[in-house]
Amino acid sequence: MAAILEVNHLSIAFGGLHAVDEFSIAIEKGELYGLIGPNGAGKTTVFNLLTGVYKPNEGIIRLDGKDITGRKTRDINKEGIARTFQNIRLFHQLSVLDNVKVGLHNHYSYLTLEGILHLGRYRRTEKRMDDEAMDLLRVFDLDQEALVTAANLPYGKQRKLEIARALATRPKLLLLDEPAAGMNPNETAELMDTIRFVRNKFDITILLIEHDMKLVSGICERLTVLNFGRILAQGETSQVLHDPEVIKAYLGE
Amino acid sequence: MKNKKLMGNLITYGLVIVAYAIVAYLLHAGRLTSLVKGLLVPICVYVILAVSLNLVVGISGELSLGHAGFMCVGAFSGAFFSKCLQDTLSFAPLRLALAIAVGAVVAAVFGLLIGIPVLRLKGDYLAIVTLAFGEIIKNVMNIFYIGLDSNGFHFSVKDQFSMGMEPGGEILVSGPMGITGTPKDASFLAGIILILITLFVVLHLIDSRDGRAIMAIRDNRIAADSIGLNITHYKLMAFTVSAALTGAAGSLYAHNLATLQAKKFDYNFSILALVFVVLGGIGNIRGSVIAAVVLTVLPELLRGMANYRMLIYSIILILMMLFNWAPRFLEWRERHLGRLFRKNRKEE
Numbered sequence: 001m002a003a004i005l006e007v008n009h010l011s012i013a014f015g016g017l018h019a020v021d022e023f024s025i026a027i028e029k030g031e032l033y034g035l036i037g038p039n040g041a042g043k044t045t046v047f048n049l050l051t052g053v054y055k056p057n058e059g060i061i062r063l064d065g066k067d068i069t070g071r072k073t074r075d076i077n078k079e080g081i082a083r084t085f086q087n088i089r090l091f092h093q094l095s096v097l098d099n100v101k102v103g104l105h106n107h108y109s110y111l112t113l114e115g116i117l118h119l120g121r122y123r124r125t126e127k128r129m130d131d132e133a134m135d136l137l138r139v140f141d142l143d144q145e146a147l148v149t150a151a152n153l154p155y156g157k158q159r160k161l162e163i164a165r166a167l168a169t170r171p172k173l174l175l176l177d178e179p180a181a182g183m184n185p186n187e188t189a190e191l192m193d194t195i196r197f198v199r200n201k202f203d204i205t206i207l208l209i210e211h212d213m214k215l216v217s218g219i220c221e222r223l224t225v226l227n228f229g230r231i232l233a234q235g236e237t238s239q240v241l242h243d244p245e246v247i248k249a250y251l252g253e
Numbered sequence: 254m255k256n257k258k259l260m261g262n263l264i265t266y267g268l269v270i271v272a273y274a275i276v277a278y279l280l281h282a283g284r285l286t287s288l289v290k291g292l293l294v295p296i297c298v299y300v301i302l303a304v305s306l307n308l309v310v311g312i313s314g315e316l317s318l319g320h321a322g323f324m325c326v327g328a329f330s331g332a333f334f335s336k337c338l339q340d341t342l343s344f345a346p347l348r349l350a351l352a353i354a355v356g357a358v359v360a361a362v363f364g365l366l367i368g369i370p371v372l373r374l375k376g377d378y379l380a381i382v383t384l385a386f387g388e389i390i391k392n393v394m395n396i397f398y399i400g401l402d403s404n405g406f407h408f409s410v411k412d413q414f415s416m417g418m419e420p421g422g423e424i425l426v427s428g429p430m431g432i433t434g435t436p437k438d439a440s441f442l443a444g445i446i447l448i449l450i451t452l453f454v455v456l457h458l459i460d461s462r463d464g465r466a467i468m469a470i471r472d473n474r475i476a477a478d479s480i481g482l483n484i485t486h487y488k489l490m491a492f493t494v495s496a497a498l499t500g501a502a503g504s505l506y507a508h509n510l511a512t513l514q515a516k517k518f519d520y521n522f523s524i525l526a527l528v529f530v531v532l533g534g535i536g537n538i539r540g541s542v543i544a545a546v547v548l549t550v551l552p553e554l555l556r557g558m559a560n561y562r563m564l565i566y567s568i569i570l571i572l573m574m575l576f577n578w579a580p581r582f583l584e585w586r587e588r589h590l591g592r593l594f595r596k597n598r599k600e601e
Binding site for chain 1: 453454457458460461462463464465466468469471472473475476477478479480481482483484490536
């Protein structure tokens with residue numbers, strides 16, 4: 001099978017701190033992959049490297065065979081990587097529907113002048129954007145709240161909206177940064193179903209960071225464990241979770 | 254909500270039109286003092302200024318203190334255009350319309366040129382740099398001399414004699430003395446039409462794909478970047494459109510003055526515009542319209558109170574600020590005025 005994401009020897013240092021060191025990973029198309037590790041292990045830094053927020057000191061990132069190392073964040077999104085954030089970053093003054101429509105931004109277009117005059121392709125395009133956005137919201141059970149201001153959504157739904165917005169950019173690879181953070185067990189269980197459903201429905205690959213071991217062992221097929229910026233273990237989920245090194249890193253000796 | 258948004262826009266347009274109807278009636282009946290008559294065009298100018306500044310401050314979320322500069326270039330280019338065409342184009346409304354377009358285009362060019370380097374900055378830093386650019390524009394305009402004689406145009410940045418003009422040539426722009434004798438083409442009706450155009454442009458822009466992107470960047474730059482929005486492009490778009498509208502207002506303003514001088518457009522002017530925007534509610538377009546009208550008329554109405562004028566004016570500023578921003582007041586508004594909104598929603 002072809003790897004959708006292939007990362008080789010990725011490193012970045014901030015001053016003397018090797019935040020991520022020699023990170024390599026190959027994720028296959030359609031896989032649900034987990035990235036775990038103790039706090040400060042460099043998981044989010046890996047996400048920031050993959051999405052171009054930081055430029056790596058060394059290493060190569062290939063998406064679907066194409067070298068995207070050092071590209072701009074927005075270009076990487078256009079190539080097909082979308083992400084969510086650990087601390088939710090919604091467009092909080094916009095409606096739920098508009099949040100998703102902004103995600104669709106690069107897939108529809110009309111001239112600024114058409115937008116100002118509300119003429120030409122404006123109405124047709126906005127209608128089609130509304131339809132696609134509503135379809136996405138329905139997947140996340142947010143369609144009832146489409147016109148609510150994003151800031152007024154309950155926490156769990158804000159997390160879901162962020163995933164919906166990321167999916168609206170039609171990515172090949174979706175990066176989820178702690179999607180279950182702050183959720184209760186019921187919400188987490190529901191989220192697991194949603195993630196699986198999303199992977200199958202949209203035919204995408206998902207890489208997620210998570211601390212909730214129930215979620216990780218429940219849905220991730222393979223795992224990479226980071227500790228102090230280095231890879232501690234990599235492989236099938238059940239194997240990795242029983243690795244004594246991993247247990248030591250998490251629980252201490 | 255789509256309907257509610259449309260309703261809101263229609264109310265804003267309606268408000269302007271009703272205000273026009275009332276004033277037009279009073280004018281017709283001869284019930285307005287010359288003081289108020291003289292204020293009509295400036296009020297329109299301030300309303301446009303406030304609405305277009307709100308596009309930058311409220312919608313795009315960047316603080317600009319340089320809008321007096323854009324108004325200055327709009328005013329000078331518009332007035333210059335009209336003075337040159339005064340004899341060839343005698344139909345005043347058309348001349349005014351063209352002059353306003355010229356003012357808008359020139360200001361847009363300045364907005365774009367200044368925006369490209371400046372919009373890399375954020376917050377206070379951006380405010381300081383725009384303030385500086387506004388002052389630079391004012392000071393440059395202040396030293397320009399342009400004359401016309403049979404040999405064509407003459408320029409100077411020193412004084413009118415160094416232009417080397419033939420005797421009998423006409424001085425069009427005269428440094429600190431500015432432009433005198435611009436045809437007084439501006440009228441209240443023209444002002445109202447320009448307000449409606451400004452509102453149309455701003456409100457429709459907000460409700461389009463580009464406007465959504467602009468507001469998304471305001472709400473969260475990092476997330477906007479991560480979903481593939483070109484941040485610089487949309488920041489520039491908001492800034493340039495705002496500069497263009499401000500320039501149009503400047504051109505209208507110039508056609509209402511006997512003498513147009515650059516020193517009018519100092520930083521106090523920019524601050525005044527910001528006061529309209531903040532007290533009308535940041536991001537609230539209708540609020541900007543109302544605040545600009547109230548805060549322009551008020552000092553004039555208070556003229557009779559001589560010494561207490563500025564005192565009362567500042568107290569009203571504070572009250573407006575409380576009304577729009579204090580949590581207690583907002584709660585009160587929600588509770589008492591919210592009932593009205595709820596009723597409206599049921600009717601939809």
